[in-house]
Amino acid sequence: MQKVTRDILIDRAAELLASGMVNRVLGWRSGEFFYDVVPAVFRSEADMRDGFVFDDFCGCNFSKYLVKESARSDGRILVFLKPCDTYSYNQLLTEHRFDAEKTYVIGVPCDGMLDIGRIKERVGEGVIGIEAEGDELIVKTLYDGDKRMKREDALPDRCRHCKGKKHVAFDELIGEECEENDENASGRFEGVAELEAMTSEQRYFFWQNELSRCIRCNACRDVCPACTCEKCVFDNPKSGVENKAASDSFEEKLFHIIRAFHVAGRCTDCGECSRVCPQHIPLHLLNRKFISDINGLYGEYQAGETVGSRSPMVDYSRADLDPSEAIGKREE
Amino acid sequence: MLKYRINKLNELFSSIAENRLLYIPSDGTDGRAHYTRWQDGIVLSDKLNTVRSAKDFFFPQSENLIEFERNGKEIKVNDIRKEPEDFVIFGVRACDAASFDILDRVFLSEPVDSYYASRREHGIVMTLACDRPAETCFCTTFGIDPACPGGDISCWQSGDWIYIEANTEKGKVFLNGLDLAMEQCDENEIAEDKKVICERIGKLPINNLPMDCFGAGKTETYFNDPAWAKLSESCLGCGTCTFVCPTCQCYDIKDFDTGSSIRRFRCWDSCMYSDFTMMSAGQPRPTQLERFRQRFMHKLVYFPENNDGIFGCVGCGRCLSRCPISMNIVKVIKNLGGNSNV
Amino acid sequence: MYDRREPLIPTIGTVTDIRIDTPDVKTFRVVTLDGKKAFEHIPGQCAMLSIPGVGEAMFSITSSPTNEEFMEFSIKKCGCLTDWLHAMDVKQQLTIRGPYGNGFPVDTEFVGKDLLFIAGGIGLAPLRSVINYVRHYRGRYGKVDIVYGSRSMQDLVDYNEIIDEWAKDAGISVHLTIDREQPEWDGHVGFVPNYVKELGFAPNRVAVLCGPPIMIKFTLSGLFELGFDKTQVYTTMELRMKCGIGKCGRCNIGSKYVCKDGPVFRFDQLDELPSEY
Numbered sequence: 040m041q042k043v044t045r046d047i048l049i050d051r052a053a054e055l056l057a058s059g060m061v062n063r064v065l066g067w068r069s070g071e072f073f074y075d076v077v078p079a080v081f082r083s084e085a086d087m088r089d090g091f092v093f094d095d096f097c098g099c100n101f102s103k104y105l106v107k108e109s110a111r112s113d114g115r116i117l118v119f120l121k122p123c124d125t126y127s128y129n130q131l132l133t134e135h136r137f138d139a140e141k142t143y144v145i146g147v148p149c150d151g152m153l154d155i156g157r158i159k160e161r162v163g164e165g166v167i168g169i170e171a172e173g174d175e176l177i178v179k180t181l182y183d184g185d186k187r188m189k190r191e192d193a194l195p196d197r198c199r200h201c202k203g204k205k206h207v208a209f210d211e212l213i214g215e216e217c218e219e220n221d222e223n224a225s226g227r228f229e230g231v232a233e234l235e236a237m238t239s240e241q242r243y244f245f246w247q248n249e250l251s252r253c254i255r256c257n258a259c260r261d262v263c264p265a266c267t268c269e270k271c272v273f274d275n276p277k278s279g280v281e282n283k284a285a286s287d288s289f290e291e292k293l294f295h296i297i298r299a300f301h302v303a304g305r306c307t308d309c310g311e312c313s314r315v316c317p318q319h320i321p322l323h324l325l326n327r328k329f330i331s332d333i334n335g336l337y338g339e340y341q342a343g344e345t346v347g348s349r350s351p352m353v354d355y356s357r358a359d360l361d362p363s364e365a366i367g368k369r370e371e
Numbered sequence: 372m373l374k375y376r377i378n379k380l381n382e383l384f385s386s387i388a389e390n391r392l393l394y395i396p397s398d399g400t401d402g403r404a405h406y407t408r409w410q411d412g413i414v415l416s417d418k419l420n421t422v423r424s425a426k427d428f429f430f431p432q433s434e435n436l437i438e439f440e441r442n443g444k445e446i447k448v449n450d451i452r453k454e455p456e457d458f459v460i461f462g463v464r465a466c467d468a469a470s471f472d473i474l475d476r477v478f479l480s481e482p483v484d485s486y487y488a489s490r491r492e493h494g495i496v497m498t499l500a501c502d503r504p505a506e507t508c509f510c511t512t513f514g515i516d517p518a519c520p521g522g523d524i525s526c527w528q529s530g531d532w533i534y535i536e537a538n539t540e541k542g543k544v545f546l547n548g549l550d551l552a553m554e555q556c557d558e559n560e561i562a563e564d565k566k567v568i569c570e571r572i573g574k575l576p577i578n579n580l581p582m583d584c585f586g587a588g589k590t591e592t593y594f595n596d597p598a599w600a601k602l603s604e605s606c607l608g609c610g611t612c613t614f615v616c617p618t619c620q621c622y623d624i625k626d627f628d629t630g631s632s633i634r635r636f637r638c639w640d641s642c643m644y645s646d647f648t649m650m651s652a653g654q655p656r657p658t659q660l661e662r663f664r665q666r667f668m669h670k671l672v673y674f675p676e677n678n679d680g681i682f683g684c685v686g687c688g689r690c691l692s693r694c695p696i697s698m699n700i701v702k703v704i705k706n707l708g709g710n711s712n713v
Numbered sequence: 714m715y716d717r718r719e720p721l722i723p724t725i726g727t728v729t730d731i732r733i734d735t736p737d738v739k740t741f742r743v744v745t746l747d748g749k750k751a752f753e754h755i756p757g758q759c760a761m762l763s764i765p766g767v768g769e770a771m772f773s774i775t776s777s778p779t780n781e782e783f784m785e786f787s788i789k790k791c792g793c794l795t796d797w798l799h800a801m802d803v804k805q806q807l808t809i810r811g812p813y814g815n816g817f818p819v820d821t822e823f824v825g826k827d828l829l830f831i832a833g834g835i836g837l838a839p840l841r842s843v844i845n846y847v848r849h850y851r852g853r854y855g856k857v858d859i860v861y862g863s864r865s866m867q868d869l870v871d872y873n874e875i876i877d878e879w880a881k882d883a884g885i886s887v888h889l890t891i892d893r894e895q896p897e898w899d900g901h902v903g904f905v906p907n908y909v910k911e912l913g914f915a916p917n918r919v920a921v922l923c924g925p926p927i928m929i930k931f932t933l934s935g936l937f938e939l940g941f942d943k944t945q946v947y948t949t950m951e952l953r954m955k956c957g958i959g960k961c962g963r964c965n966i967g968s969k970y971v972c973k974d975g976p977v978f979r980f981d982q983l984d985e986l987p988s989e990y
Contacts, residue, residue, distance in 0.1 A: 164504075254639070258611045319422070437722055441765060590986075624961070626766050640961070661989065673965065
C-alpha cells in the first residue's frame with residue numbers, strides 16, 4: 040500500500056492549478072482494470088477527480104515525458120515523481136534535456152510498485168482485484184477465489200532492491216521522507232554477481248537465450264530516460280545499423296549491447312527497460328553490470344544523484360585506471 | 372469426434388512429430404508460454420496463451436526473400452525459396468486461429484504472397500478450447516467462440532480426455548494418417564464443458580464491446596475525433612502492440628550485405644514508428660497522434676471496409692497486457708465518439 | 714525447383730542509355746537482359762527499381778506503353794538509391810518489377826475529351842507517359858494543352874522533346890513557364906498556378922495535375938475558379954512504398970493503398986479519403 044493517497048495529491052495539485060503555479064499535471068489515469076494505469080496530462084481538478092490514481096501500480100517513470108511536455112507549453116507542468124524517478128529527472132537536467140523552470144516536482148513517497156506480471160505468475164490469469172493485508176496481498180481471481188501471496192513476491196526486481204527511498208530532486212515533498220535504505224540496495228548487484236560467477240560459455244548461453252526472444256519493438260529504448268537522442272542510430276537509414284528485426288541472430292545482441300554501452304554512466308538504474316519488455320528480458324542486468332564495473336573501477340558513482348555530476352565515463356582524473364589496467368583488473 | 376487419454380498426450384505428440392515438425396506452447400526459462408519445437412520432455416504449458424502470437428509460423432519476424440550477387444555492373448538473382456517442411460501447431464487458441472483468417476485476406480489476396488502461402492499449405496493448425504479465459508479476453512466481441520476454437524482441428528481438454536475434431540479436409544486426412552488408437556465418441560460428451568466456457572466468457576469484464584458504431588464508412592465519424600489527442604498523448608511510439616498483435620502484418624523490406632551476396636529480407640514493421648512513412652520529400656504523419664490513429668483506424672474502419680466488415684482485431688488481449696503505458700484498443704473503442712473516459 | 718510465382722522477386726534489367734535532363738534529373742532507359750521491354754504498362758503506372766544492397770524504390774514509368782522497345786524512367790536525385798543511380802554508367806544492371814498501380818483512364822474517361830496537362834518540375838515524369846500515349850492515338854482525344862513550369866530553364870525536364878516534338882504536333886499547345894527571369898529565356902515567367910489562371914482554360918476538359926504539393930494546392934484552387942469540378946481533375950500520388958502490392962501497409966490511406974488503388978486519383982476520390990496528405 041502506498042502511504043499517500045490519491046486525494047492528498049489531487050488536493051495539492053488543485054491548489055497549484057488554481058494559483059496558476061502550474062497549468063497542467065502529469066499523473067496516472069485509471070484504466071480498465073485495477074492495474075492498467077496510463078500516464079496522462081490532466082488540465083483541471085475535475086479531470087483529476089474523475090480519473091487520477093495513485094496506487095501500487097503507478098510504476099511508470101515520468102521524467103522522460105518532461106522532455107516532450109516542457110517543449111509543448113510555456114506554463115509549468117506539475118509532475119509527481121517517486122524517489123527513483125528523481126534520479127532520472129536530475130540526469131536529464133544534467134544532459135540539458137529540458138528546462139527545470141518549466142516543471143514543478145512533487146516528490147511522492149513510494150513503498151515499491153507491484154508488477155501485475157509477477158502477480159499473474161503466482162496466481163494465474165483472470166485477476167480482478169487486489170487488497171493489501173500487512174505484508175500480504177489478497178488477489179481476487181475469476182476462477183480460484185481469493186489467493187494470498189507475499190507482497191514482496193509481487194515486486195519487480197527494481198523495487199525489491201530499491202536503491203533508496205530518498206528524493207534527490209523536488210520542489211516540494213508530500214508525505215514522510217524516508218532515509219536511504221542500504222539494506223535493500225545491497226541486493227542490487229546480486230543478479231550481476233550470479234552472471235559473473237558463470238563461465239563465459241554459460242554467460243553467452245544465458246544472454247543468447249534471453250535476447251533471442253527480443254522482437255525489436257524498441258520499447259526499452261523508447262521508455263529509457265537515458266535514450267533521448269532526437270534520431271536514434273538504429274532509426275537512421277544512413278547509419279548502416281538501421282534494422283527493425285534480425286537479419287541474423289546476432290542483430291539483437293548488437294542492439295542491446297550497443298544500447299547498454301550508450302547509456303553506461305548515465306543509466307540511473309530506474310529499471311523501466313525491464314518493466315516494459317513484452318518478452319520479459321531482464322535488460323536491467325546489462326546496465327547493472329556496467330554500473331557495478333564503474334563502481335569497482337572508478338569508485339562509487341550514482342548517475343542522477345546530483346545535477347551536473349560527471350560520470351566517470353566522461354570525466355578524467357589522474358587517479359583513473361589506465362584502460363589496459365582496467366581490462367587486467369576485470370580478468371582477475 | 373475422437374478422444375484420447377490425456378495422460379497419453381505425450382504419445383499423441385510423438386505420433387504427430389513422427390512425420391512433421393510439431394510446435395506446442397511450453398513454459399520457457401522466463402516462466403511464460405512460448406511455442407516450442409516438441410521433442411520428448413517438452414511439456415504442454417498450462418498458461419492461457421503464448422507471449423507471442425502464432426502469426427510467426429506463417430509470417431515470421433524476419434525472413435529471407437531473395438539473394439542477389441553483384442559483380443561489377445552485373446546482377447544475379449538467386450531464388451532461395453524452399454518448400455517448407457510440414458508442421459503442426461498445437462494448442463492455438465480461438466483468437467489466434469481467427470487471426471489467420473485475417474492474415475489470409477492480406478497475404479492470399481492477389482497477387483498471392485508465395486512465402487506465406489506455402490507455409491499455410493504446409494501447416495496444420497490444431498486449436499485448443501480456452502477453459503479459463505482471462506479478464507483481458509474479448510474475442511467474443513468479434514464473434515469468436517473460444518469453446519469452438521476452429522483451425523484445421525479443434526481440441527478440448529476435459530477430465531481424463533482430450534477431445535479431437537477435424538474441421539477441414541486437411542485436418543481429417545491428417546487425423547486419419549496418425550498411427551494412434553483414438554476412441555470415437557459423441558460430441559455431447561463435451562457439451563457441458565462448452566457451456567461452462569460460455570458462462571465464464573459471459574462474466575468477463577470486457578467480453579462484449581460495442582462494435583456497431585465501427586466498421587466500413589466510419590472514416591469521417593472518427594478521423595477527426597478529439598479523443599485521439601488524449602489517447603495518443605503518452606504513447607511511446609514503440610512497436611510492442613504491433614508486434615504482439617496476431618493480426619498486425621505490416622512489413623519492411625531490407626537488404627543485408629553478407630559479404631558475398633546481398634540478402635533481401637523482410638521483417639515486421641510498425642505504423643507506430645516515426646520512419647514508417649518517412650520519405651525524402653517529407654513525413655506525412657509527423658506526430659504520434661497520426662501514427663496512433665492510423666493503427667486503430669486501420670483495425671476498426673479501413674480493414675472492415677475492404678474485408679466484408681471483418682475487424683482487424685481478434686480480442687486476444689496481448690496489447691492489453693504488454694503495452695508499456697497500458698494504452699490499447701479497448702480504451703480506444705470505449706473512448707471514440709465520446710463514449711466514455713479513458 | 715520452386716515454381717510458384719512471387720511478386721516480390723524482380724527481373725534483371727540493363728540500363729542502355731542515360732540522358733541528363735536537368736542538374737538533378739536524369740532519364741534512364743531500361744531493357745531486360747534479352748533486350749526487350751520488361752513488361753507492358755498503362756500510362757501512370759509505376760515500377761520498382763532496385764540496386765540490391767543500395768535500395769529499392771517506386772518510380773513512375775515515363776515512357777509511353779506505345780514505345781515497344783524500352784522503358785524510360787526520369788529520376789530526380791533525392792536520396793540514397795537515386796544518388797547511386799545518378800552516379801552509375803550505362804550497361805549497369807538493376808532489378809525491376811511491376812507494373813504497379815492503376816494508371817490513368819486513357820482508354821475510358823479521357824477518350825473524346827479535351828485534355829489539360831499541368832506539371833511542375835519532376836512532376837512531368839508521370840505525365841510524359843500519358844502525353845506520348847495521347848500523341849500516339851491523337852485521333853481519340855480532343856484538344857491538348859500542356860502547361861509546364863520549373864524553377865529555371867535548366868530545370869525543365871525533357872526540354873528538347875517538348876520543343877522538338879510536342880510543340881510541333883497539331884492540336885497540342887505547349888505553355889512553358891519558369892519561376893524567375895533568365896537572360897536566355899524569352900518565354901513566360903511566373904508560377905504554374907497563376908499561369909494556368911492567366912491562360913484561362915474553359916472548364917469543359919479533363920485536367921491532369923502533377924507536381925509539388927504546394928503547386929497542386931494552388932493550381933487546384935485556380936482550376937476551381939475557372940469553373941472546373943473535382944471530378945474532372947486527376948493527380949498522381951507519391952508515398953513511401955515497399956511491396957508495391959498492397960500488403961506491406963506503408964502507403965495505406967483510409968481503405969486505399971496508393972501502390973495498388975492509386976497512384977492515380979481523381980480529386981473527388983481523394984476527398985473520400987482521410988485528409989492525411
